[in-house]
Amino acid sequence: MTEEKIHIDQKLFEILETVSDPEIPVLSIVEMGVVRSAKLINGIVEVEITPTYSGCPAMDVIGDDIKEAFQQKGYEAKVDLILSPAWTTDWITSKGRIALEKYGIASPLSESADKEALLGNKKLVKCPQCGSLNTKLVSQFGSTACKAFFQCEDCLEPFDYFKCLK
Amino acid sequence: MNNNLIQYIYGIADNSLILGQRLGELCGHGPSIETDIALTNISLDLLGQTRSYFQYVAKLQGNGANEDTVAFLRLEREYKNVLLVEQPNTDFGYSITRQFLFDVFHLALLEELQKSKDEMLAAIAKKSIKEVLYHTRFSSDWIKRLGDGTEESHNRIQTAINDLWIFTDELFHQTDADKAMIAEGIGVDVTLLKINYYKKVSSILEEATLQTPSIEYFQKGGKQGVHSEHMGFILTELQYMQRTYPNMTW
Numbered sequence: 001m002t003e004e005k006i007h008i009d010q011k012l013f014e015i016l017e018t019v020s021d022p023e024i025p026v027l028s029i030v031e032m033g034v035v036r037s038a039k040l041i042n043g044i045v046e047v048e049i050t051p052t053y054s055g056c057p058a059m060d061v062i063g064d065d066i067k068e069a070f071q072q073k074g075y076e077a078k079v080d081l082i083l084s085p086a087w088t089t090d091w092i093t094s095k096g097r098i099a100l101e102k103y104g105i106a107s108p109l110s111e112s113a114d115k116e117a118l119l120g121n122k123k124l125v126k127c128p129q130c131g132s133l134n135t136k137l138v139s140q141f142g143s144t145a146c147k148a149f150f151q152c153e154d155c156l157e158p159f160d161y162f163k164c165l166k
Numbered sequence: 167m168n169n170n171l172i173q174y175i176y177g178i179a180d181n182s183l184i185l186g187q188r189l190g191e192l193c194g195h196g197p198s199i200e201t202d203i204a205l206t207n208i209s210l211d212l213l214g215q216t217r218s219y220f221q222y223v224a225k226l227q228g229n230g231a232n233e234d235t236v237a238f239l240r241l242e243r244e245y246k247n248v249l250l251v252e253q254p255n256t257d258f259g260y261s262i263t264r265q266f267l268f269d270v271f272h273l274a275l276l277e278e279l280q281k282s283k284d285e286m287l288a289a290i291a292k293k294s295i296k297e298v299l300y301h302t303r304f305s306s307d308w309i310k311r312l313g314d315g316t317e318e319s320h321n322r323i324q325t326a327i328n329d330l331w332i333f334t335d336e337l338f339h340q341t342d343a344d345k346a347m348i349a350e351g352i353g354v355d356v357t358l359l360k361i362n363y364y365k366k367v368s369s370i371l372e373e374a375t376l377q378t379p380s381i382e383y384f385q386k387g388g389k390q391g392v393h394s395e396h397m398g399f400i401l402t403e404l405q406y407m408q409r410t411y412p413n414m415t416w
Contacts, residue, residue, distance in 0.1 A: 055212070
């Protein structure tokens with residue numbers, strides 16, 4: 001959506017792609033839409049990241065991981081946390097969504113569908129294991145603040161659903 | 167101006183801090199695994215929002231202040247949270263009622279705060295509002311489920327509502343710092359939120375087959391730093407590490 005606003009130097013992009021979200025190791029922080037900018041200024045890499053949720057404990061780890069990744073490539077990096085504009089699940093890239101599904105996390109639906117699904121009104125969340133839509137909400141809050149907990153009524157597997165955040 | 171701004175932020179952020187702490191007490195003690203996880207996730211959101219506010223306060227204060235000194239090294243009278251959020255987790259009915267009565271207010275407050283002339287406060291509000299929407303949905307659902315549930319759940323949630331109702335009026339009181347910040351276009355005039363608040367709360371209570379209390383006597387004091395007897399116990403636990411091992415870090 002606002003991806004065109006992101007400024008990431010190509011050379012830095014490749015390094016940032018190696019840093020993953022510690023809660024979802026298959027997803028790089030770039031695919032997650034957490035990196036808002038990365039620039040090389042006077043020999044120092046300046047990275048801006050934005051939290052998914054205010055209390056996300058992964059943010060401190062992500063900041064440290066970014067610094068370490070750049071250090072390994074011989075750069076000194078400075079990481080700033082910015083709050084505006086606020087992160088939205090729309091910033092998860094399509095590659096990121098595929099990675100989520102493969103990892104067993106159902107990716108976020110549109111805002112209105114998300115509401116229906118979380119109120120338990122309609123069966124709209126697809127089981128990432130067997131693809132069935134015959135799933136039920138177990139809990140609006142799952143293993144982390146960004147996820148809800150679902151169960152598939154066909155293959156019976158429990159799974160996480162990444163909640164829509166707009 | 168800076169001191170008014172800091173006091174104004176305390177008035178907002180201390181609510182999230184103390185409610186976050188109260189909900190944190192339920193970690194591992196929720197009535198079911200799902201509610202346990204939900205309440206502690208809400209706690210995490212609130213504490214995350216508190217961190218953003220306190221990092222900002224620390225910057226305004228300067229002199230080596232940081233989010234931890236702001237959170238842990240104040241005295242009881244210096245906390246400006248409302249009495250509602252410090253009320254104990256008597257049972258799940260009380261915890262969820264306290265949450266519901268606060269969430270409806272919190273959401274309305276943030277909707278206005280996003281328009282603040284203070285860019286930092288506006289940014290925090292825009293970020294937080296997305297989380298608070300989920301909180302409000304969660305607590306409203308439970309009010310309906312318990313109110314329109316069994317006779318036992320109905321009676322118990324009604325008792326919690328009757329008991330906590332006396333703390334709702336304080337949400338709409340103004341401090342001098344509030345007034346100064348409203349004049350600057352930074353603060354939200356909470357008195358304007360009152361009518362819609364009670365309308366919204368009553369309509370959900372009605373849906374839940376519950377009675378809206380008609381109490382005329384309300385408690386106040388938290389916003390001035392005059393807290394209920396519960397506050398000292400909360401702070402004892404909250405500040406324990408910093409008081410016992412000053413300046414410790416993780």
